[in-house]
Amino acid sequence: MALSLMVDALSLKKGYRHLIHDLSFSVAPGECVALTGANGVGKTTLLRTLAGFIRPDGGSVRYVGGVDPEGSMAAQAHYLGHAEALSPGRLAGAELDFQRAFLGGTAAGQAEAIRWLNLSPLLELETRMLSAGQKRRLSCARLIMAKRPVWLLDEPMSPLDAEQRAKLAELMRAHLSAGGLIVCAVHDPLPFDVRELRLTAPAMETVYG
Numbered sequence: 612m613a614l615s616l617m618v619d620a621l622s623l624k625k626g627y628r629h630l631i632h633d634l635s636f637s638v639a640p641g642e643c644v645a646l647t648g649a650n651g652v653g654k655t656t657l658l659r660t661l662a663g664f665i666r667p668d669g670g671s672v673r674y675v676g677g678v679d680p681e682g683s684m685a686a687q688a689h690y691l692g693h694a695e696a697l698s699p700g701r702l703a704g705a706e707l708d709f710q711r712a713f714l715g716g717t718a719a720g721q722a723e724a725i726r727w728l729n730l731s732p733l734l735e736l737e738t739r740m741l742s743a744g745q746k747r748r749l750s751c752a753r754l755i756m757a758k759r760p761v762w763l764l765d766e767p768m769s770p771l772d773a774e775q776r777a778k779l780a781e782l783m784r785a786h787l788s789a790g791g792l793i794v795c796a797v798h799d800p801l802p803f804d805v806r807e808l809r810l811t812a813p814a815m816e817t818v819y820g
């Protein structure tokens with residue numbers, strides 16, 4: 612389970628812009644790093660790079676240790692983005708079945724996710740009918756169904772009500788206690804101890820350099 616994240620001299624461009632220039636940091640097992648910064652500064656882009664969806668323009672992203680050091684990034688991480696990645700015409704219950712099979716989760720994990728996230732009332736509804744917060748709860752089920760050491764979360768609390776935010780915070784704390792690591796883009800502070808990594812726009816010479 613224990614896996615560390617090492618980011619070294621990372622540079623990321625979007626079009627002609629240098630979004631991130633020479634960024635280095637590491638995240639240890641049991642640690643949560645909160646990515647903060649203004650809209651458009653590059654938090655989502657950085658998270659997607661940590662997930663392996665974007666190739667860095669410079670520097671490196673490495674995951675060190677873990678039960679399967681040769682395993683692909685996809686098998687070690689959960690990425691929860693703004694888009695919920697739910698099939699709109701599928702019943703929520705069928706969506707959970709699909710996600711569990713796709714991610715290699717367990718039946719016990721699925722039952723636990725339904726209980727913990729109070730998904731029972733939603734199971735017979737098509738996912739397109741769910742509210743934003745309900746969709747996010749359904750998306751969070753994968754965190755419970757399939758154990759993975761790395762959680763990359765993009766503003767996970769934003770559509771949730773106070774009760775559900777507290778539940779997700781408890782889930783995140785349990786993940787950290789079990790030796791997992793979390794990198795989480797946020798605009799509001801998380802209700803537990805985190806290390807903040809504040810992204811700022813690069814200096815002008817790197818924008819056009």
Ligand SMILES: Nc1ncnc2c1ncn2[C@@H]1O[C@H](COP(=O)(O)OP(=O)(O)OP(=O)(O)O)[C@@H](O)[C@H]1O
Pocket residue numbers: 625626627628630648649650651652653654655656657796
């Ligand atoms: N093709 C492109 N060319 C130039 N800039 C781009 C391109 N695509 C995206 N961008 C810019 O890249 C930046 C990165 O956006 P990103 O979604 O990573 O920011 P964010 O910090 O997550 O923002 P928010 O807090 O609003 O979610 C934005 O400023 C966006 O306008």
